[in-house]
Amino acid sequence: KNQVEQSPQSLIILEGKNCTLQCNYTVSPFSNLRWYKQDTGRGPVSLTIMTFSENTKSNGRYTATLDADTKQSSLHITASQLSDSASYICVVSAVWGSQGNLIFGKGTKLSVKP
């Protein structure tokens, strides 16, 4: 069964600290992996999209890594800010370009405290 598991479920860190969120998947065949940020009460916003051949991708202070062999991805946040408080969702696509094959994780809720 195609699944996306994220850990931890929730995380509290102090402002300025780094953190890493994990995503493990069993989706097959694999096409791409996406990370979204969802602020409370708002829709998700795309951070990165990674294909099979990409193992690192950055978007400002956000760096995503992908190991297609072990089917693991991580999202590293550097020098966290209060505005990073949000849920981070990992999504894996089984078929390129198809919206019917996006498998969503349940998200990691990050709280950044001053």
Place this chain on the structure above:
Amino acid sequence: NAGVTQTPKFQVLKTGQSMTLQCAQDMNHEYMSWYRQDPGMGLRLIHYSVGAGITDQGEVPNGYNVSRSTTEDFPLRLLSAAPSQTSVYFCASSRPSGEQYFGPGTRLTVT
């Protein structure tokens, strides 16, 4: 560009009532989708469309209908609302190989 817009933002329905959630995008995206998000669960796909006149079911389609008569609009209809449909609904659009853009969501309560 307004991106993806959804109306209404909030709605309260009584069991058995019907309504339509509106979704529109101005980015000329081919793909549009409807999701529901419930506490403790990931986003679940209700219906999606790969172009005007083409729709397909997602993971949780029961109790919902969609149509896609134009590229811009993708309304979601609740036929006979049930308490189990209390949720936050998100519409999204994208190009076939591009990132998804989500709307701000509609918070629906069915009593």
